[in-house]
Amino acid sequence: AQVWRCQVGRVPLYLLDTNIMENHPDERNVTGGLYAGNIEDRLRQEIVLGIGGVRALTALGLDPMIYHMNEGHCFLVALERTRALMKKHGLDFKTARELVRASLVFTTHTPVPAGNDVFDIGLVERYLRPYVDEIGVPWQEFVALGRKNPRDEGEPFGATVFAIKNSAFRNGVSKLHGEVSRDMWRDIWPHVPREDVPISSITNGIHIPSWISDEMAELFDRYLGPKWKEDPDNQKVWERIDEIPDAELWATHQRRRERLVAFARRRLHRQLASRGAKTKDLQRAMETLHPDALTIGYARRFAEYKRGLLIFRDIERLKAILSDRERPVQLIISGKAHPRDNEGKAIIQRIIHISREEPFKDRVVFLEDYNMNITRYLVEGVDVWLNNPRRPMEACGTSGMKATANGALNLSVQDGWWVEGYRPDLGWSIGNGEVYDNLEYQDHVESKAIYDLLEREIIPLFYDRGLDGLPRGWISMMKKSMRTLCPVFNSNRMVEEYTDRCYVTASLTLKPLVAEGYKNARQLVKWKDTIASRWAEVAVLDMSHEGGDEVSVHSEMTIRAEVKLGAISPSDVSVRAYYGTVDDAGNLSAAKDVLMDHMKEMGKGVHLFETRITCDTTGRFGYSVRVLPSHPSLIHPVDMGLICWA
């Protein structure tokens, strides 16, 4: 493969390309398209990306300390790095894998099972067996790393599973998506409660200077100073939004809406012309939309879960809303369907069809070939950004953040980032985050919620003008939204979180493992093997508490556990009390976890552990005790797969 270098600002982006003369025509086409047609082509692409990617960096003389895998497609980075470390430093597989895991960050993006690649073992074997044999890992051991349940011979090979098992840092891209991911992958840690599944979340953010209009950037320069670019996650900087005079902010926004309308007309004209439309229709295209009307934007990939047709569900009601002469409302929609997603294509067809009929003809425009240029015009010019995915399918959703930074207000389902961003004074929420079994009913309720919000809140607020023609209430909400959301949902905050929580922690973990010719890494592997071989003896023999079964609020209570560790030293485990309220089904909920102190050895490998907990609230409580391995180099002790519950 050849490597292209593309300079993106200060960041070099390397692109792999198999289209070279020396390759067989089949191979030349491997990097020919973003979404490969079938699963085999996909695996071929992923081999080029994962294994080829690491080799390309090596060929370029680059030797990164930390790798970050974005989505499961590059899962083979983990294996190729392991192979390279083994070869270069004469390490065994397990030791090299420890080092790779400690320095690998994995971000998952897809809450939909179908979005996570799964391969038949036979297919994986055909492509990877010689490579795995060369590394010297037994085939079954390798395959087990791609299975949620390593003992299930029938389970196919999951790219995401492999990525999770070979990285010590894993995260989803919003708080809700973190929860969804912990749920989706919890089978990998069968004895661990859902909330303790070691997948965290780092909410995405946008690079604000890349997504706001020049006009808005000028306003920010003038009133916020240069720090909005350099230090955008600083709350103080954004508080100065209030210093922008209402009239000036509104004039800036109006100008961008006019630009959007002009852009939409040109695109519509071009779309119609390319289909050989009549002159009359072409002329009309240039007069469609109104530069002053309340403009709602909606743009996305038209996957089914995004529900592109939701706002058209009650067509008569939408008609009434859009064709109000006093308070006009218009809709600009853009999107693309996956080339093989016929359902997505049908949704687009339907929208285009509606947009050609009266009275939608002047009020609804569909822009084809959604791309970043269209996004820019849209997010810079709309008043309201609409997003109505089926919760919790939207992992994060960043276009709403782009719109926010330009002063648009969000009207969105409580999904992805909007769960964290929404407040009643910052925008609107379609429903309250309910999840429905009956999808038809859900669409009914949520489309109704959209119309209700438009009729009762959004349209009245937008058209509530003073003598000076300014919608003061609306502008005040724009300012609050920008002031509150911009300092959080930006890429500086996001990269800082990755740096602090992943990259720095990884390098601090890695350093001692690498020192003295990988001495500690080898010892860690040996320690893990020893603990695993002795774990069968571990048992919680008894647990008890002091002070009877009724305790008063705010009092303290002592919990004791007698734990059999056998040949394992108490310093190699952590014994933890796990306590919380007991629900109707007798399960612990909202459980907390505290480390218990080692008090004394009671003989025959049995030890006494103790801790004090405070009883903060009234109600029924329960506790349990669990034992986990403990070692300074373990980032997530549960990853060892050893846990003993009372």
Ligand SMILES: *Cc1c(COP(=O)(O)O)cnc(C)c1O
């Ligand atoms: C921002 C953007 C996306 C991603 O939008 P989400 O809201 O995160 O789904 C997709 N395509 C284009 C062209 C974009 O600009």
